[in-house]
Amino acid sequence: MLFDSHVELLLDAAVSFVNELTDGERRGRPYTAPHGTDLPAGARRAVPETARRLPEFLPDQDAELLAHAAGVMRGVFEAMEDGRVDDAAEAVNRLLRETGARPQLDRVPGEPWAVHFHGSDDSYAIGWTAGCATALALAVGSELAGRLGVCRAPHCDRVYVDMSKNSVRQFCSAPCQSRVKAAAFRARRTAAAKP
Numbered sequence: 001m002l003f004d005s006h007v008e009l010l011l012d013a014a015v016s017f018v019n020e021l022t023d024g025e026r027r028g029r030p031y032t033a034p035h036g037t038d039l040p041a042g043a044r045r046a047v048p049e050t051a052r053r054l055p056e057f058l059p060d061q062d063a064e065l066l067a068h069a070a071g072v073m074r075g076v077f078e079a080m081e082d083g084r085v086d087d088a089a090e091a092v093n094r095l096l097r098e099t100g101a102r103p104q105l106d107r108v109p110g111e112p113w114a115v116h117f118h119g120s121d122d123s124y125a126i127g128w129t130a131g132c133a134t135a136l137a138l139a140v141g142s143e144l145a146g147r148l149g150v151c152r153a154p155h156c157d158r159v160y161v162d163m164s165k166n167s168v169r170q171f172c173s174a175p176c177q178s179r180v181k182a183a184a185f186r187a188r189r190t191a192a193a194k195p
Helices: 005-021 036-046 060-081 085-099 124-140 174-193
Strands: 024-026 029-031 102-106 114-118 148-150 159-161
Touching: 005 036, 005 060, 005 114, 005 124, 005 159, 036 060, 060 085, 060 124, 060 148, 085 124, 114 124, 124 148
Parallel strands: none
Antiparallel strands: 024 029, 102 114, 148 159
16 A cells, blocks of 8 residues: 555545546546536535545535635646646645645544544535645655656546556556557557558
8 A cells, every 4th residue: 555545535535626626638528527506516526435425515615615626736736747846746735725734633433543634624625625635745745746647648637646556557547548558559550551
């Protein structure tokens, strides 16, 4: 395991927020993130399945804050992909300041004490943003910083955290990896067929 389970969950959440709440391209097609009245439902969907203690209704203000944070987090992944660690650190520090992120020992009944990250208040969006910002800080500030990436498939800009043993991941998903492999195969077959 590269990161502890709580940090891994928060990094997964950061990936999900970026991939669901920012415009761009996904798997070869344009992607428009939810906006306006669709944003609260989109922000709820972005919370990873493993952490779905969702409020019944996500206020517009929380959804807007999560979308803003997703845009800043996208900048972290893009900066790391481009080798601009200073820019990534600045973006993470911005989120840490905006949320007032602080560590705290929490305990779920029947489980041992664990370090969790909270924001300056206990609102849903501040809590998630503070946790994601802290997890990104732990990644960017360690030898694992190179594990934050942006999909290298054509027409896809979704992000990922490389949890592979040997740090070889280049794609956001198996479908993007398959698209690239299939295109390379077709190109080789076409080149071989030419006289």
